[in-house]
Amino acid sequence: MTWDWSAVGDFMPLFLDGLLVTLKALALGSLISFALGLVWALLMRAPTRWVRWPVGAVTEFVRNTPLLVQLFFLFYVLPEWNITFSALTTGVVAIGLHYSTYTMQVYRTGIEGVPAGQWEAATALNLPLRRTWTAVILPQAVRRVVPALGNYVISMLKDTPMLMAITVLEMLGEARLYSQEHFQFTEPLTVIGVAFVLISCPASLLLRALERRLVR
Numbered sequence: 001m002t003w004d005w006s007a008v009g010d011f012m013p014l015f016l017d018g019l020l021v022t023l024k025a026l027a028l029g030s031l032i033s034f035a036l037g038l039v040w041a042l043l044m045r046a047p048t049r050w051v052r053w054p055v056g057a058v059t060e061f062v063r064n065t066p067l068l069v070q071l072f073f074l075f076y077v078l079p080e081w082n083i084t085f086s087a088l089t090t091g092v093v094a095i096g097l098h099y100s101t102y103t104m105q106v107y108r109t110g111i112e113g114v115p116a117g118q119w120e121a122a123t124a125l126n127l128p129l130r131r132t133w134t135a136v137i138l139p140q141a142v143r144r145v146v147p148a149l150g151n152y153v154i155s156m157l158k159d160t161p162m163l164m165a166i167t168v169l170e171m172l173g174e175a176r177l178y179s180q181e182h183f184q185f186t187e188p189l190t191v192i193g194v195a196f197v198l199i200s201c202p203a204s205l206l207l208r209a210l211e212r213r214l215v216r
Contacts, residue, residue: 007184007188008188011175011187014175014188015192019171021088021170026157029095029156030152030156031096032092032097033098033156036097036103037099037101037103037104037107038104038107041104041105059101071091071162074093076166087167091166091168095156099152103149106152107141107145109144109148110144110145113144114136118140121136122136147210150203150206151207153203157196157200175188175189
């Protein structure tokens with residue numbers, strides 16, 4: 001087996017297109033998972049069980065079903081109910097929704113880790129509930145959980161190849177398409193593997209440095 005550099009050169013434009021799609025799906029999916037996860041976490045602290053129980057049931061169901069099944073459901077089943085999105089939008093929503101059930105647990109841990117004295121101080125100062133959350137509790141909770149949230153970003157990155165199942169041509173999708181058309185698999189798949197490593201490893205190092213800084 002010989003390495004064909006010309007194949008790498010031919011594949012690079014497709015790789016760059018796939019990289020852009022991957023990063024777009026990762027960025028938007030992360031934003032959805034972070035925002036929705038916080039909403040789930042706050043709803044789970046609602047005083048009434050008629051809010052907590054449905055939220056708990058929905059998040060448990062999403063967390064315990066495979067992301068691939070959710071992708072297929074959103075892409076192939078919803079159109080039968082006249083609910084249609086583009087393949088990329090479907091993938092972004094599925095990733096964001098799926099991982100929001102994990103970030104919810106991260107937020108819950110952070111909120112529960114805020115010392116009870118902080119709640120008591122807010123009460124003593126007669127702060128409104130909204131002010132207590134936005135100015136006292138959430139800033140401390142989010143600071144504690146940023147590294148854990150970052151770990152889920154890396155997990156989302158590694159799950160983006162699943163979008164290929166619903167016709168989204170992210171990095172692996174482009175590599176597969178090129179390989180099938182040119183019958184060259186080694187070069188494009190190697191480029192994709194190296195790309196994932198070059199994205200994931202620096203991100204992991206950055207998260208470790210951020211964690212050390214935040215725990216000081």
